[in-house]
Amino acid sequence: MTFITRFAPSPTGPLHLGHAYSAILAHDRARALNGTFLLRLDDIDQSRARPEWAAQILDDLTWLGLSWDGPVRRQSDHLADYRAALDTLAARGLTYPCRCTRRDIRDAASAPQEGAPHHGPDGLIYPGTCRGRTMAEAGPREAIRLDMEQALALCPDLPDLPDLVETGPAHAGRHRLDRSRMIQGIGDAVLARPDMGASYHLSVVVDDAAQDITHVIRGEDLFEASFLQIVLATLLGHRPPVYHHHALIRDAQGKRLAKRDDARAIATYRAEGATPEDIRRKVGL
Ligand code: GLU
Numbered sequence: 047m048t049f050i051t052r053f054a055p056s057p058t059g060p061l062h063l064g065h066a067y068s069a070i071l072a073h074d075r076a077r078a079l080n081g082t083f084l085l086r087l088d089d090i091d092q093s094r095a096r097p098e099w100a101a102q103i104l105d106d107l108t109w110l111g112l113s114w115d116g117p118v119r120r121q122s123d124h125l126a127d128y129r130a131a132l133d134t135l136a137a138r139g140l141t142y143p144c145r146c147t148r149r150d151i152r153d154a155a156s157a158p159q160e161g162a163p164h165h166g167p168d169g170l171i172y173p174g175t176c177r178g179r180t181m182a183e184a185g186p187r188e189a190i191r192l193d194m195e196q197a198l199a200l201c202p203d204l205p206d207l208p209d210l211v212e213t214g215p216a217h218a219g220r221h222r223l224d225r226s227r228m229i230q231g232i233g234d235a236v237l238a239r240p241d242m243g244a245s246y247h248l249s250v251v252v253d254d255a256a257q258d259i260t261h262v263i264r265g266e267d268l269f270e271a272s273f274l275q276i277v278l279a280t281l282l283g284h285r286p287p288v289y290h291h292h293a294l295i296r297d298a299q300g301k302r303l304a305k306r307d308d309a310r311a312i313a314t315y316r317a318e319g320a321t322p323e324d325i326r327r328k329v330g331l
Contacts, residue, residue, distance in 0.1 A: 049081030051261045056088040057100035060311035064295040067329040072263040073112045084257055085114035090121040090249045106312040110322045121249050128244030131252045136181050143184035144176040144191045167271040171233035190238040198225050201280045214266040214293040232274050251275050255284035266291040
């Protein structure tokens, strides 16, 4: 079996225990299967990505004893590829420009006739205010959204794809995401923003295809995102990878670790004299 996986941190903060867990799982699986482990820096959000964080992440991974195959791929080197993918989706009539502010979306989503507002992988589900506008009307400072209903109409085989998803305990039994759930639970996702040529979802799908990724191993916080990424990959003519989701590392209060939680940063443990084995133990490996 060909096994190509990757670890794709965003260099917007320190590597913490949760990232280390994902990275170790993917790395060890690749090594055990004689596969390939790639490293990618998801630095598409240039307003938040910092070279210092990228350098620290690489240093922490090396200290953990992880080695990656080939050069590190940086998203910021591939903006033209994301643009081309966006153009492909636009040419298929699957996108529309959106000029709504966050506030517009909140107000429209909370209107009494909408019922309780729903949240998806990117926050509030977009209520569809700009749907129906054409790409020719796009202003320079507008986001581009995927028309999920149109997109799903072009993916007749989609109901089988979610079977590929392995879930952590929190999602056991939840892995059949049907069409209405995709529309209501994910909705018209943003594919590009004025300040970012491509959204996280679009760039990741392009990268995973470009790197021939066969398996993605990541936290269950990205569980819903995987379904969106499966749709995007399918629309772009790629075979989606198999997604494995692992349980999240939580703090003593059961709260998910955040980037800003420096106390759990690998660099902090290193400074306190921890060994790579201590880190493996801490994440339950
Ligand atoms: N860059 C993303 C993050 O750090 C993860 C990307 C992925 O695994 O698809 O949350």
